Amino acid sequence: MARNQTRFMESAVALSEELSFTLAAIKINVSQSTITKNIKALERTLGVQLFVRDRKGVSVTDAGRAYVEHARKALLYGERAFTAALAVAQEADVVQHVGRSPYTDPFFLSMLMSIRLPLYPQLKIEVSSQFSYDLVHELMSGRLDLAIANEPPSSAQITKVQIAESPFYIGMLRGDELANQPSVTLHDLRKRRWILFARRLHPPLYDALIQQAEQQKVPPTDVQHITSQEEAFPFLFEGNSVAFLTKAGALLLARNGVTVRPLAEETLSLKTYLVSLGENRSKVTSELERTFMRKLRNLAAVTRSPIALTA
Numbered sequence: 406m407a408r409n410q411t412r413f414m415e416s417a418v419a420l421s422e423e424l425s426f427t428l429a430a431i432k433i434n435v436s437q438s439t440i441t442k443n444i445k446a447l448e449r450t451l452g453v454q455l456f457v458r459d460r461k462g463v464s465v466t467d468a469g470r471a472y473v474e475h476a477r478k479a480l481l482y483g484e485r486a487f488t489a490a491l492a493v494a495q496e497a498d499v500v501q502h503v504g505r506s507p508y509t510d511p512f513f514l515s516m517l518m519s520i521r522l523p524l525y526p527q528l529k530i531e532v533s534s535q536f537s538y539d540l541v542h543e544l545m546s547g548r549l550d551l552a553i554a555n556e557p558p559s560s561a562q563i564t565k566v567q568i569a570e571s572p573f574y575i576g577m578l579r580g581d582e583l584a585n586q587p588s589v590t591l592h593d594l595r596k597r598r599w600i601l602f603a604r605r606l607h608p609p610l611y612d613a614l615i616q617q618a619e620q621q622k623v624p625p626t627d628v629q630h631i632t633s634q635e636e637a638f639p640f641l642f643e644g645n646s647v648a649f650l651t652k653a654g655a656l657l658l659a660r661n662g663v664t665v666r667p668l669a670e671e672t673l674s675l676k677t678y679l680v681s682l683g684e685n686r687s688k689v690t691s692e693l694e695r696t697f698m699r700k701l702r703n704l705a706a707v708t709r710s711p712i713a714l715t716a
Contacts, residue, residue: 409446411483414476416443420456421473424463474545481547499525499689504533504540504552507633508602508651509677510569513553516704520696525689536606544682550690552680555651556610565678568701573668573675574655576600576648578641581664588669591623599625600637600648610675614649617673638663651675 419429420440430437448455455469465473505514514532522528535543540552545562557565575589583589604611618624629640634654640646641663650658652675655665681694 569677595623
């Protein structure tokens, strides 16, 4: 029965992703008739319809989505259980998969990577970089154990703890008149061309920024969208342009004729969170998370160096 359940889950997950019996069969290397038989047997066992088949193709029912969500996790945890058992037997590495937003302060990743857990001397942390919405998806699918994310979307399946809040930084040419100020406001940026992250990367944050500008009646003359903060550098030299940056981006760009100033807008800040799955966390993940938060609390009273404004 357990073996059948695994086959059922593999078939249902593949069909939900491909929405085609033919493509689902190719994906998991079985025949189309096997996929059809497994789905029919699964629906008969559950007594509910998971997929709707018609002339237009295949669609997933609400019950199907609920089943696939948990089936995907079960398959992944089963694979990890197998890998973990082999790792212990062979005294191999204990791997934790950590995701980070490219806009997060690199300090947090460095601190996480420096952690040593006495109970897990072979701990190895593998890091990937994705935007916050994708990080949450990867956590819920089980592909990540932890994530350091900026303003991640809320979900009942995840737990998030705020670990930092910082202002946006405005990048400009060193000779810009705004460089004479210790900080800038949105009003200072009126009649400027804004170099701004693309909305699809973080819709709520983007909308909050544009809405605030509209409320203050200081919209930009033009907006140049970018997908990575490094892309802002050449646009700054086109004249009358300013770039909206996170602290990580400000540290990266404050060089070779470019300087940065904090954006002094109380309602516009960037919050960073440590994010994990709300349930089914492994012992090593829980220990890694607790150790990280303990180190962070111990460092809370330490004043860290500000960004050099004249860089």
